[in-house]
Amino acid sequence: MLVLLPPSETKRDGGDRPPLDLAALHHPELAEIRSGLVDRVVALADDVAAALHALKLGPRQVAEVERNRRLRTSGTMPAIDRYTGVLFDALDAARLDTASRAFAGQAVMVHSALFGLVGALDPIPAYRLSHDSRVPGVRLRSLWQAPLEACLAERRGLIVDLRSEGYASLGRAPTRAGSAFVRVVSEDGDGRRRTLNHFNKQAKGAFTRAMVVDRPSLHTVDDLIAWAGEAGFSLDLGSSRRADGPIELELVA
16 A cells, blocks of 8 residues: 655754665655756755745745755655644654554655655655746656656555645556545535645545554555544545546545
8 A cells, every 4th residue: 555645845854864865765766856856956045036936935934945955965854754734743753653653654655846756754854845846947747747657657556645736746646446536525514525725634644644553454445445434534435537537535524
C-alpha cells in the first residue's frame, strides 16, 4: 500500500541530521532532476525580490528565501516531522510510536514540488516551493509529470491518493483498479455533499494517522473502504468519475 500526501507550505525550522543527501531519498532515479531543481532554487534566492515574486511571497516572508539559499547546507529531519500545518498537525507524527513510524516510512510518501516523491522518514531541509511556483528556466509540471507518473506506474498494490488537485497534476496516479483519489466532503441533513477546505486537510491527517497506527494490510479499494468503516470513517465511492481518471472516493468529515 502507498499513501500519497500533499506537502505543507509551512515547515519546521532546524534539523539535527546532516545536510541534504539526494541519494538518501526514495526514488534515486529522480536524483538528477532533484539536483538540477535545487540548484535553480538556490540560485533564485540570490535575488530576493525575484524569489519573492516567483514563490508568491510577501516582503515579510524573506526568511523563506533564506531557507532556499541554504538548501544544501542546512540540517535535515524526516519529512513527516518537517511539515507542519493542519494536515500534519492531525497526523501528529511526534506522538507516533516506533512501529507506526516504521510503517509510515514504508507506506507513506509526501509529494514535494522540490524533491518529487519523498518517503515519510526521508531527511529533508526546510524549503519553500509550491506546485504553482515559477522557477526561472523550468516549468514544474513539465519537469515532474512524466518521471513521477513513471514512478507511480511501477508501484504495485493499493495507492491511496490524498493529494490536492494541484499536486496530483504534477504526476497523476495510475488509473488501474488499485488506485483511488480521495476527496473530503461534508454532508448536510438532506444527504447532499460538498467539498471542504480547512477540514479537508484535518480529515486527511486524521485518516492517515489512523492507518499508520492501525497498520492494516490493504490490497484493494474494497479493502480500504471496509477498513475505513471499521476504523470509524465514512468512506465510499464518489458520485462521479472521469473516464480517464482513477477511482474516486469520498471521505465524509
